[in-house]
Amino acid sequence: MIIRQLGSEIFEVKSESDEGKSYIVNLKERSCTCPSYKYKGFCKHIAAVDEFVIENSASQKFK
Numbered sequence: 388m389i390i391r392q393l394g395s396e397i398f399e400v401k402s403e404s405d406e407g408k409s410y411i412v413n414l415k416e417r418s419c420t421c422p423s424y425k426y427k428g429f430c431k432h433i434a435a436v437d438e439f440v441i442e443n444s445a446s447q448k449f450k
């Protein structure tokens with residue numbers, strides 16, 4: 388999954404099913420703009436960003 392950091396707690400995640408689409412994950416609110424989040428209150432994008440943040444903080448300290 389392609390993840391891009393837009394702000395301190397805002398991330399853009401590219402959709403896997405539709406490459407032209409991307410969703411915005413807000414880690415502070417733990418929300419996402421995808422339809423799955425609206426129905427379930429959770430989605431794989433939030434989980435992916437969680438992993439992304441853990442990997443990043445393990446490999447490089449904040450500058």
Ligand SMILES: [Zn+2]
Nearest residue numbers: 419421430432
């Ligand atoms: Zn999502």
